[in-house]
Amino acid sequence: MSESTYPADMFSSPTPVLSVSPVVLSAPGRAVDLEVRVSAPVTGGDLPVILLSHGQGYSNNLSSLNGYAPLANFWAAHGFVVIQPTHLSSRTLSLDPGTPGAPLHWRSRAEDMQRILDQLDAIEAAVPQLLGRLDRSKVAVAGHSMGGHTASLLLGARLTDPHDGTEVNLAEPRIKAGVLLAAPGRGGDALSEFAAENYSFFLTTDFSEMTTPTLVVAGDQDASAHLTVRGPDWHTDPYVLSPGRKSLLTLFEAEHGLGGISGYDVAETTDENPERVAAVQRLTWAYLRTELYPGDSAWQTACDALTGGPNPLGRVESKS
Template sequence: MSSTHLTQRTVAVKPITVPAPDRSGDLQVKVTAPLSGQNLPVIVFSHGNAWSLDGYEPLVDRWAAAGFVVVQPTHLDSRRNGIGWDDPRFATIWRVRIADLHAVIDGLDNLLIQAGGLETRVDRERIAVVGHSWGAQTAGALLGARVLDADGVPGEDFSHAAVSAGALIAATGAGDTLTPLAVEHLPFMRPDYSTMTTPALVIAGGKDQSQLSTRGPEWFTDAYHLSPSPKSLLAITEGEHTLGGLAGEMVAETTDEDPARAALVADAISAFLHDAFKLNDAAWTDLNNAAAASDGTWSIASK
């Protein structure tokens, strides 16, 4: 696992408001980027439940140091908005989350200008979406996944033509084994991955036991197994839902704190995207070789 000290200097700009006229409240984002470099690829990141643009620095800082411009919106479910399950807006937040990512991508030029002249340094042909937990389901929609209704009929296609790769961390699995809690409050957690054709890396922890499914940790590998190729799966044997502390060091929900594990997740996504974008395949090749020699603590599969 990688825990290399970062030497590339980066800069972050926040908050930047993105036009979203039909949204309840402003859509604000944070942009993190390397101080130098041209033709930089873009990662649009969707946070997990209750988080905001101020989280996930263990991921974002490493991605920016690796040469990505990272855009982090704050979704309506952020704890700073105080929207609980009993709020009438909650039932549609999953759709607003997806709309947030579309608004970011569609308004990319303007927000890059506000971020300090980044519009001249970005490669608009290389845009990825990445998400963790609820954010993974959100990002998956832009990669082509759909949501099944109560009768098992796939819903609307939310894929975005500008997105050419992605990564899903601890993504919702198939919804036929949801717990009563999830059925009552989160009926949209029924993804259909059969239409998720965009190249993606799926990351799952071997000790990630969700309270929303009656299945075990393998539930979080469905996005890999149930989607068409090309896909890759990074399985981390001892990883729990926060995979070492992705949202931040020593945050309350991090039960498996391990900075090296969080760094592995970040670096695997950077390596995968550099390969998917045909920028450089060396890091992804090295990571696959390291996985083969890892004594089973983590593994990579591809199809």
């Protein structure tokens, strides 16, 4: 799927991008204040917003506001404001392992995104080039790997807090659509022994209330054996097990890095493939464009381009 497969004006003229970091947001009760990166096109108004949640990975800095440039830059160059937090689970913070919520800080991650939405005024004040340019009625969330778990909670997935046994509902009504990239699937007997013992919050993951429109992106070679005994199909659970309008993009021969979305030329990518990254960039952009602007043809055009050539990179299925 090459750029030439799309209509000539769809991706050929990216807008220059402004990127500012760190923007520091006050976060009482959090171990440290919340730092975010804000990336936006230098022109245009009524800009939709994507909150992008990083994964964990093996690198020191990709799990922070400094990661995921292939996605953040592309989305911003094509009309979105992208806001990336550094979650408390990031290695860049070097927090004490005894910090409440460690090691993955699953609840705090979702609360970070809600805090960002609560403080959009502060973000505009810190980045004056953005003043008055955000469309706060058009907000999406995206996340890769552990970031996909974070995004799924904001989209309506539930779990039982392993510490107090309460059901956790962090669904965020201000978020209108989502993208889950190599996200974790269901818990229970689908988990590896390691995941069940070390990340017990995964055990009760439940997608039956995840009603917000969502694109699930999964690699058909993403076994994630440290987390699941199910193999690559585990990453399709957020699509299969959730109600409402959903789409599933399955990428052929893709592993957990989905070709290299977490950064440019990063060592942790086991399936480096620039063409696959380009497909993820374009299809995720197109999905969110159509979900946030009903009637926009971008999603259908992108799906047709994916499957239109002799060697498609993946397939798309949808349900309503």
